[in-house]
Amino acid sequence: MLARALHWMNIIVSSALIGFAFNMMLLPHKVLSGGVSGIAMILGLVTPLNTGVIIFLLNVPILILGYLKLGNRFIIYSLLSIAVTAVSMQFIPLEAISNDPIMSAIFGGVIVGIATGLIFRSGGSTGGFDIIGMVLTLKKELPLGALIFALNAVVVFISGFVFDWDLALYTMASIYVTGKVIDAIHxxxxxxxxxxxxQKGDAVKKKLxxxxxxxxxxxxxxxxxxQEKRQVLLTVISRYELPDVKRWVASADPQAFVNITQTVDVMGYFRRS
Structure with missing residues (x-):
């Protein structure tokens, strides 16, 4: 119960941070976010429609895809993130805190990357291309930040034609930083x-x-x-599972020796969670 409450709080705070980065760092300099948010920013800048509302509307069909592929809880958390971002952008003033577009692009990208990575770690997403990226990683193990960066390249070209190529390069720098930060967290x-x-192989095996x-x-x-007999258990896990696995092994056999190495790749069936 406490863990779920922490997930909700983390998603709310992180989504508000994304709204802050959009309104006070990126949008004032026409430095866009990537994916659906970036497309919504373009529409918000060239039309009288509010960017937060556009973000919500564009996410509806993608959320349906996420519901079918990723499950109820993921979509609930994602909806919460999208709603908080949209609402926060209604109240946070659209005002630059820096006159330097390069610094705004970099630090805005860092803030968006940190917030998005934390939302991913809580089991949600910010919607849009994040959901598409998560669906694609179910089929192929790829760094999510790099995949989202690749998907977002279309926004860079659109912003280049709509505005100018200096702004497109600022956007590229911003989403590149965002992708790198996401991969550092997620x-x-x-x-x-x-x-x-x-020496307690059966107990450790049963616990795992x-x-x-x-x-x-x-x-x-x-x-x-x-010359004492022992059992050796071999398994491959994701990095997210490591803290729990260490706790389970220690509870079954406090004297167990565990060697942990990073795996370059896996062949055959591996459950992606």
Whole structure:
């Protein structure tokens, strides 16, 4: 219950930060965000429509796709993020806090990247291309920030034709920084291989299988010095699962030796969560 409340609070605060970055760093200099938000910014700048309202309307069909592919909770969290961003943009003044468009693009991109990464870590998204990126990562393990950056390239070209190419380059710099920051925070695509050496193999295996949807290979081992029989458990997990796995192993066998290495790639079936 507490964890869910923290997720909600994190999404609310992070989404308000995105609204702040849009209205006080990016939009005043016509430096756009990427994806659907960037398209909404373009429409908001060339029409009398409010950018926050456009963001909400453009996200409706993408949210339906996310509901079908990613589940109820993801969409509820995403709707919360989109709503908070749209509402916050109604109250935060559209006023530049810096006269330098380059610094605004960079720091606006950093703030959007941090906020978006935290929303991803809480199980939601900011809508738009984020949802499309999440759906694509179900099929192929790719860094989400880099994938979103690639999807957002279309916004850069649109902004170049609508405004000018200096602004397009500022936009490219902003969404590049955003993508890098997202990948620094959202690391679900990073896989880890665990080698667990334990004298309580059955207890550790039971604990992991009851909490973790991962395959585990069990080998027989022997201590070279003590000649004591041990079991070696091998499994591959995502980086997000590591804190829980460490806690489960320690509860089953506090004396277990666990070697953790980063995995370059996996072949065969691996459940992406």
């Amino acid at each position: 690391t679900r695509h990073v896989k880890l291989t665990l080698m667990i050496i334990t 299988l009851s909490n973790l949807v991962r395959g585990i290979t069990v080998l027989d081992g022997e201590g070279a010095y003590t």
